[in-house]
Amino acid sequence: MELTNIPYLASSSSSSFFSSYCSSTCRGRRAGKLLLTASAAGGRSAADLAHSQLFEQENEGALSGPRSSWHYKRREFTSAILLPFLLPHADIASAAEAYDGSIIRSGVRNVLTKAKAAGVLRLVFHDAGTFDVSDKSGGMNGSIIYEVDRPENTGLNRSIKILGKAKAGIDDIQKVSWADLIAVAGAEAVALCGGPEIPVRLGRLDSSTADPAGKLPEETLDAAALKLAFSTKGFSTQEMVVLSGAHTIGGKGFGSPIIFDNSYFKVLLEGKPQTSSSGMEAKAMVGLRTDWALTEDDECLRWIRIYAEDQARFFDDFRDTYIKLVDSGVTWRTA
Structure with missing residues (x-):
């Protein structure tokens, strides 16, 4: 029996692959022998021997009439049974679902x-x-699409609609989870604005329900409360400060709203937000209360100064911490 090329599995459907395999590989008789096209990485194997025993040579007389049809179907059936032994070793599920x-x-x-x-x-x-981190709940799981009505998520429906358009086009080619899509989109947003290139591992599964409410740090927290909130998510003070540097883009007033750089830290070192004549803090002209709270903590302030002086260090640390963020609480696809 002759073993040559079988195309590598490209479909996630074993039944459709079986159909194409049988139609393309079972070539009928040629000099009384059935020729199969299959991928083989070397010499004759136990599978070859099994095929030789099962597909005994038939003469022309035996391959005629109804008996010929029966023999042909029997060979197709036996080919399907032995197919897994003929294919080179590969994780078929992974190949079929590769991104x-x-x-x-x-x-x-x-x-x-x-x-x-x-x-x-x-x-x-x-x-x-x-x-x-205590119960491994929440995290990067696409649940935000069920949480847009929460006060802390005001305005995020616009970003979801934007990415929804991208998802529709991507899904026409390959299915993508919301969690993967959002993780990649954030990295692309940083790079588009001049920040570091961030590699993103793929394979996140989406949640089918909203995450528990009240898990995001509130905008009124002081530095001590912020540090505690981030520690419950597995982040150090340094990582909290570097992630806060994302406020360098957008409408919060730290440098250019469309340039990702270390302006955030430089502005924090320049002074406090404006206050009213009564001494009560008015709405900050720049940033949030939590941004300025970082300058009131010695440990946070040390990292603010480091990043204000060294943009390359900020970029490197932001990249690493972003990866940790988008991998937090993830349920990964398995083969």
Whole structure:
């Protein structure tokens, strides 16, 4: 028996592959022998021997009439049984569900602009920010699509609609989870605005329900409360400060709203937000209360100064911490 090429499995449906296999590989008789096209990485194996025994040579007389049809079908059936032994060793489930990350990135770039980057990056924080290290609940799981009505998520429906357009196009080619899509979109938003390139691992599964409410840090917290809130999510003070640097883009007033740089830290070192004549803090002209709270803590202030002086260090640390953020609480696909 002759073994040559079988194309590598490209479909997730074993039944459709079986059909194409039988139609393309069972070639009928040739000099009284059945020729199979199959991938073989070397010499004759136990599977070859089994085929030789099962597909005994038939003469021309035996291959005629109804008996010929019966023999042919028997051979097709036996081929299907032995197919797993003929194929080279491979994780078929993984091959069938493999992602092409470039398709996801391209789909995101088609809908993303610098003006929309801050909203998309905020979407990442609000999806992943529900993670609780104590019980492993929440995290980067796409549940944000069920949570847009919460006060802390006001305005995020716009970013979800933007990414929804990308998802529709991507899904026509390969299915993508909301969690993967949002994680990739945040990285693309950073890069689009001049920040570091961030690799994103793919394979997140989506939640089918909303995460528990009240898991995001409130905007009125002081530095001590912020540090505690981030520690419950598995982040150190340094990681909290570097993630806060994402406020360098958007409408919070730290440098250019469409340039990802270390202006956030430089502005924090320049002074406090404006206050009213009564001494009560008015709405900050720049940033949030939590941004300025960082300058009131010695440990946070040390990292603010480091990043204000060294943008390359900020970029490197932001990249690493972003990866940790979008991997928090993830349920990964398995083969």
